[in-house]
Amino acid sequence: MSIAPSAPPRGAVPLDQRSLAPDLARGLMLLLIAVAHAHMYLSGHQTGFRGYALDGGPVDRLVAGVQILLVDGRALPMFAALFGYGLVHLANRQLAAGRSWAQARRVLRRRSLWLLAFGFCHALLLFFGDILGAYGLVGLLLIGFVRRSDRAVLRAAGVGLVLHVVVLVGFGFLTVSAPKEDTPAAMADPVAAMVMRMIGWAGMTPTYFAVSVVPAFLFGIWAARRRLLDEPDMHRALLSRIAVIGVGVSVAGGAPLMLVDTQVWAPSTAISVAAYALHSVTGIAGGLAYAAIVGLAARRSPVVTALAACGQWSLTCYLLQSVVFVAVFAPYAGGLSTRVGDAAASGIAVLTWLATVVLAALLAPGGRRGPAEALLRRLTHVK
Numbered sequence: 001m002s003i004a005p006s007a008p009p010r011g012a013v014p015l016d017q018r019s020l021a022p023d024l025a026r027g028l029m030l031l032l033i034a035v036a037h038a039h040m041y042l043s044g045h046q047t048g049f050r051g052y053a054l055d056g057g058p059v060d061r062l063v064a065g066v067q068i069l070l071v072d073g074r075a076l077p078m079f080a081a082l083f084g085y086g087l088v089h090l091a092n093r094q095l096a097a098g099r100s101w102a103q104a105r106r107v108l109r110r111r112s113l114w115l116l117a118f119g120f121c122h123a124l125l126l127f128f129g130d131i132l133g134a135y136g137l138v139g140l141l142l143i144g145f146v147r148r149s150d151r152a153v154l155r156a157a158g159v160g161l162v163l164h165v166v167v168l169v170g171f172g173f174l175t176v177s178a179p180k181e182d183t184p185a186a187m188a189d190p191v192a193a194m195v196m197r198m199i200g201w202a203g204m205t206p207t208y209f210a211v212s213v214v215p216a217f218l219f220g221i222w223a224a225r226r227r228l229l230d231e232p233d234m235h236r237a238l239l240s241r242i243a244v245i246g247v248g249v250s251v252a253g254g255a256p257l258m259l260v261d262t263q264v265w266a267p268s269t270a271i272s273v274a275a276y277a278l279h280s281v282t283g284i285a286g287g288l289a290y291a292a293i294v295g296l297a298a299r300r301s302p303v304v305t306a307l308a309a310c311g312q313w314s315l316t317c318y319l320l321q322s323v324v325f326v327a328v329f330a331p332y333a334g335g336l337s338t339r340v341g342d343a344a345a346s347g348i349a350v351l352t353w354l355a356t357v358v359l360a361a362l363l364a365p366g367g368r369r370g371p372a373e374a375l376l377r378r379l380t381h382v383k
Contacts, residue, residue: 018312021229021298025291026082026311027360031353032075032290034321035067038349040129041329043186044338048261049175049276052342060341061262067346068258069251073280076131076209077216077287083135084220085229087111091146105143111380112139118315118376123201124194126322128184130201132315134209138217141210145221153218160214161281167211168280172273186338188331216284223291232295239292246289253282306361310353313363316370317356324352 045053050072052064087108094104112135119133145153184200187193228235256275259265267275298304310317328334328348340348360370369377 018308019230020300020304020308021232021295022082022085023308023311024298024304025078025229025294026314027307027309027357028294028311029075029078029082029290030310030314030317030321030356031350032071033079033318034349034353035346036071036075037127037129037321038325038329038345038352039064039342040127041185041325042337042340042342042345043183043331048263049172049257049272049279050261052261054261054263056341056343059343063343063346065258065262068261068279069254070286073254073283074250074286074290076212077284078290079131079287080135080138080213080216081220081223081288081291083139083213084217085224086220087139087143088146088221088224101147107380108143108146109140110382111376112136112143114376114379115139118372119205120201122319122322123197126197126319126326128197128200128204130205131209131213132318133201133205134213135217137206137210138213142214142217145218150222150225153222157215157218157222160211160218161284164211164215164284165277165281167208168277169273171208172276173269175276176269176273185329186331190330190332193330193332212280216287219284219288229291229295232298236296239295242292243289243296246285246287246292249282250286250289254279254286305365306357309360309364310357313356313360313370313373315372315376317353317360319372320356320359321349321352324355325349 039053040051042053045055048054050064050068052068053060056064090111091104091108094107095101099107114136116133116136119130119136122132123130142156145156148156184193184196187196223229226235228239232239256265257279260267260272260275325348326333329337329345331337336348364370
């Protein structure tokens with residue numbers, strides 16, 4: 001059975017022959033990931049639902065508002081959709097090389113298992129909010145949907161949306177009542193911080209992050225079957241509808257929480273939690289819309305080529321962000337976690353992302369894969 005039409009009969013795709021739009025989307029997505037994560041390394045402040053300081057200055061609140069409206073909860077589903085999209089293409093290449101579905105499935109499961117292991121190491125050493133583990137877990141549990149019918153995929157995505165809302169409401173009430181002290185970012189003892197990160201990762205990966213990415217992951221499978229990002233010129237009308245509707249839904253759904261977390265509006269706890277849940281679930285539409293916009297806008301140029309190189313090195317660049325953030329913000333390293341606000345943290349995040357873009361742009365054109373990508377590929381395809 002062919003999973004998607006017109007699957008190219010090849011194994012691993014050379015970097016210079018990869019489709020532009022998916023890599024460009026990953027490269028731009030890493031900017032959103034960077035600014036969404038940097039403020040999580042700060043400490044010493046009471047924070048709102050999305051982790052921004054409630055006592056920040058005007059510039060900090062402005063930055064927090066923009067990021068809550070346009071970034072937070074939008075990058076995660078965008079990456080999840082691209083993950084599902086990529087798994088379909090990986091399966092297609094395996095089948096086109098003459099392997100059976102059972103053999104292809106073993107490769108996909110092995111990749112997902114190692115991605116879960118990467119996430120474990122990432123959380124252990126660097127960042128409690130790791131998302132690699134969630135993608136690996138979802139890949140392990142839902143890889144069978146790569147072969148299921150469109151109806152089954154979309155039906156499962158609908159069930160995932162409902163479950164996502166239930167989890168969001170529960171997590172929202174937990175966030176309101178949880179203490180704001182003793183976060184990993186605030187701990188001067190690196191061992192204590194490591195323990196706290198692992199506790200958070202082990203709890204949040206299956207209960208929050210994995211559930212959050214399921215709908216977008218399944219929509220990514222659906223999109224890959226139609227090669228929406230590989231052949232965007234053939235799907236401009238559909239991509240345009242996804243972009244316009246998705247951005248509209250995302251902004252409208254994110255506005256209430258933006259007002260709550262910037263303290264423009266102070267509703268009851270129940271309404272605040274509802275705003276948090278609405279923000280997160282409509283972020284799925286935003287993530288899909290951003291991917292569609294990239295597909296519509298992808299055209300070769302020096303800047304686009306550099307951003308796509310960053311996308312080709314997305315796993316390496318994602319991990320490098322955490323290395324920089326620990327070095328700069330952690331109390332046992334650079335120590336800026338209590339000395340800068342949300343705006344400065346986002347500025348550092350942008351500079352970090354730009355540095356990874358330059359690094360990838362310099363090294364990827366020679367056909368060199370990122371170190372993390374090369375290791376994951378070697379582990380995935382080991383005999």
